[in-house]
Amino acid sequence: MRLKRKTLWALTIIIIIGLIIYLLPTKDSNITLYTIEAKYDDENKVIYATQKVDYVNTHDISLREVYFHLYPNAFKTQENLPFTKEELPFAYPDGFKLGFIEFEKIAYRNDIPATYKFEEPNGEILKVILPKELKKGEGIQIKMTYKVQLPPCRGRFGYGTNTVQVANWYPILSVYDKNGWNNDLYYVFGDPFYSDIANYKVKLTVPKNMIVATTGVIKDEKVSYDFKELNIEAQKVRDFAMVMSPKFKVAEQEVDGIKVKSYYFTKDYGKKALKFAVDAIKFYNDYIGKYPYKQYSVVQSDFYIGGMEYPNLVMISKDLYTNSNLFNLEYVIAHETAHQWWYGAVxxxxxxxxxxxxxxxxxxxxxxxxxxxxxxxxxxxxxxxxxxxxxxxxxxxxxxxxxxxxxxxxxxxxxxxxxxxxxxxxxxxxxxxxxxxxxxxxxxxxxxxxxxxxxxxxxxxxxxxxxxxxxxxxxxxxxxx
Missing domain, CATH: 1.10.390.10 (Neutral Protease Domain 2)
Incomplete structure (x- = not known):
């Protein structure tokens, strides 16, 4: 079939415009991308992972190095733990065992070996020397292969009898601001985590009976023999956390187009937790502004004190899932849900x-x-x-x-x-x-x-x-x- 000249010109223009759009950077092109493949060994409580970090310098000065927090290394020695002496019996009811992150390889794109060193007590900060000065607008990819040992800790990072808390577990970039690199340690008090938003693509392999509550959304799930593989994506979040358990039951409800989920193992209280979360999302949407993510999960956890916020997910202490603590359960869920606005988004x-x-x-x-x-x-x-x-x-x-x-x-x-x-x-x-x-x-x-x-x-x-x-x-x- 012969096309008229005007039609050919129109097709040519459409193709050119399409190429321009494809080649132009998207508005999110400067956001750091973490691509992580992780396999969880439940018997040994170890995560084996490879990670690619695509980072763009958005600052007005050139950078000669970048820094990562290695929070698991705060759990290497009992003397350096981020707990008070009074907390230790609650954090480690079965006694202390170490947790850590250990690297097999750190490289740049094309597997060029990176120059790096560990800083601060127990190597809590990783300094990566860049192969050349990174000017504003320029990007670099850093590749890592590592393993993470989880401790028997009822805190943000560790495991108990019911759940595995996988938070602050991977190398995460420090924030560079007007004060330079913020390489603070895992302090005892407060929430010592300061991070920029980033995008995450995570491929997670776990035992097939394991139920995973996670930051982001599970896009698909494949079962193969004794394992299952989850593909998870999270956009514009400040961190990436998970809580896992084979004991979880899940209740869910949609509110304002948001899927709200309650993961629980104490009978009768999971649905109450869901109601509190739904009520909080509904009110904050109206009073503050719409929750900007597709999913939100409230997770009953072997967490020894109150609650803890992460993007799209909060840990709530299992001890609050009782009739005598019902109002406390509601108060803590309302508080941690508010953190999705104040910490998570802002x-x-x-x-x-x-x-x-x-x-x-x-x-x-x-x-x-x-x-x-x-x-x-x-x-x-x-x-x-x-x-x-x-x-x-x-x-x-x-x-x-x-x-x-x-x-x-x-x-x-x-x-x-x-x-x-x-x-x-x-x-x-x-x-x-x-x-x-x-x-x-x-x-x-x-x-x-x-x-x-x-x-x-x-x-x-x-x-x-x-x-x-x-x-x-x-x-x-x-x-x-």
Whole structure:
């Protein structure tokens, strides 16, 4: 068939435009990509993995090296563990055994051997010397082969009798910001994890009876003999975590187009946990802004203290799944779910400004209580749980400064009262100062402006000033100084 000249020209233009679109970098082309193939050996509690990290320098200076956190190496020796002495019996009820990450190979693209060295106690930081100066806009691929030994620890990283917690387990890039590389250690207090968003493609092989709760979405699953292979993808998240168990039952419900899942092994309470998670997602979607991911999982875990947030997934202590702890279960799930907005979507430096996400998350939990139980109940809980506990703390300590890094805290009571309680009090008083509608608009504007970014205290103040049209620097100064 002969085509008319106009038709040929049109086809040519379409092809050229298609090529241009294909060759142009996408808006996500500067986001770090982690491609991980991991196999979990349940008998020995070991993960064998290969990992490719595609990193682009987005900074205004050239880089000569990049750094990775190796959090598993904080579990190498009992003297260096990220727990207080009082916590050890709860974290290691069966006694201490080490955990670590050990490398077989680190290379650049095309398997060119990399130059690298381990820094800090027990090699918690990996420094990779780049083969040439990496200018702004240039990228590099770093390939790693390693194994991770999980310890018998009931913390974020380890295993108990019911579940395996696989969090902070792989080499993750340090954040480079105006202060340079942030190579902080796995501190005892708080959540010592500061990370940029990244994309993840993970191929995970586990025993076929293992049920996996994970960051991201399981795209497909293949069973072969005694194993199954999961292909998992996560877009624009700050970390990648999993909890595994052959004992899990799963309940799920869709809300606002989001699949909410409850993984549990204590009968009768998994569905209650699901309801609390659904209620939290529904309220925060309306009050703050839409949860930006397709899935969210609440996971009952052998986790010895409360709850812990990761992107798309939170660990909740198995001890809360009882009738006597039902309200505590709801409160912790509401709190950890709020972290999906404050930490997950809107990031901050949790080492230097821990109050920013914890204080806002704690007060957002009070807003949840107000929504479902009424203002009188929320006010009562605020007075007892937040102001009351802070007043008790003031009787034994005058140190309430926000100007602390996690390394400066001396005890959990100090950390929780400053980061959580005093932090929540700031937002409570701010709401009283500017009014309910303006406060709601502040949270919505803060979320919208800093979603997938890293915010600071000054960024928050700027949003408040922008929304209210007032200078609120004096208000924040009173709280800080």
């Amino acid at each position: 990031g901050n430096n949790q080492i230097k400004e821990s109050w920013l996400d914890e204080g806002l998350t704690e007060y957002t939990t009070i807003l949840y209580i107000e929504r479902y139980y009424g203002k009188a109940t929320a006010d009562e809980i605020y007075r007892h749980v937040i102001e009351g506990e802070f007043d008790k703390y003031l009787k034994t300590s005058s140190d309430t400064s926000f100007a602390k890094t996690l390394a400066d805290f001396k005890e959990w009571k100090q950390y929780t009262n400053i980061a959580y309680n005093k932090g929540a009090m700031v937002f409570h008083d701010l709401r009283g100062l500017i009014g309910d509608e303006a406060f709601k608009k502040v949270l919505q504007s803060y979320y919208k402006k800093y979603k997938y970014k890293i915010a600071t205290t000054q960024d928050l103040i700027d949003v408040v000033d922008s929304v209210t049209g007032k200078d609120t620097g004096g208000f924040f100064q009173e709280w800080f100084y």
